[in-house]
Amino acid sequence: MSVLTLRLAGPLQSWGASARFTRRTTESAPTKSGVVGMLAAAAGIERGDDRRLAPLAALKFGVRIDQPGTRVRDFHTAHHGVTGKSMPLSERFYLADAVFVAALEGDRTLLAELHTALRTPVYAPFLGRRSCPPALPVELGLHDEGGLMDVLREMPWQASAWYRRPYRGRDEIELTVLREADEGEQHAADVLRDQPLSFAAEHRRHALRTQLSDSVRIPNPSARHLPRHDPFDALDEESA
Template identity: 90%
Template structure:
């Protein structure tokens, strides 16, 4: 198995698992359906092509929260394109200044094709909604060794420099990871309706998947190296 890693960073992101009329919420981290949809768009898979979507949906998914961001709310208005009448006021939620590392585990040929597609996408990637473009290239790397969790431990911390400053006194940092549960973890897992079956406009369909919330510690590249100080050194100097 190989693992494809993605960096999801931008001024705004919105990963909605559900929408109720004019209220569009966002999850606290990227959803599998959102990330798979982004990969499918980059590869040029059309919305109704469920056969080509199925291998992407079968990939094992996980995401590391490197910079959680801030939840913000926006009110939007629109007018009907034909009649010009005002549409209902829409309430939409976003994550501002968030950074995530997403990982997908599966067969190397498929992941290699997706990695290449992200570099020259058919349709431009966006972070949950078309109004949320990424601030940096999405693709990170294709890893040929290690499990999904092993690879997430190896990827350097992707948080912004301004965010890392508050942790300069720590040699490592604890990050939250959301990943699909293994077979023996089903009883302890959360259940989400986030497994995509079809993105067809006339019949979007999702089914249930399981998710485990855990944490991992990774090295802090911004850790400040303090000079060594031993008060007993002064006694040694006096005795010489």
């Protein structure tokens, strides 16, 4: 088994696991449906091609939260493409300034094809919605050693420099990982309806997927140790 890693970073992201009428929410981290959809688009898989989608959906998925971002709300207006009439005002939520490392584990041949597709995508990638382009190249690498958690434990911290600044005094950083539960790991698991079955416009379908919250500790590349300063040292020197 191999692991494909992706860097999901941009001014805005939106990863909805459900949408009801005029309220479009976002999860706090990328969904499997959204990431698989991005890979399928890069590979040129059409929306109704469920046969080619199935191997992508079978990949084991996990995401590391390197920079959680801030949830923001927007009011969206639109007009009907044919009649020109105003559509209902909708409320849409986004994650601003977030950075994630997504990982997919599975067959090396398939992952190598997806890795190549991300470098020369048929359809441009976006972070959940078409209005959310990535700020940096999405592909990070293809790894042939270790499983999904091993790779996420080895990947360098991808957070922005301004976000890392307050953590300069720490040698290591603990990051949250949301991963698919293995067989027999149903305890304390969340359930999301983001396991893609079909992206066809006329019958888009998703199944339930169990997800566990885990954590990894990684080296802090911005760690700096300032000289210790004790103001009482001056008093000790005078008394001496």
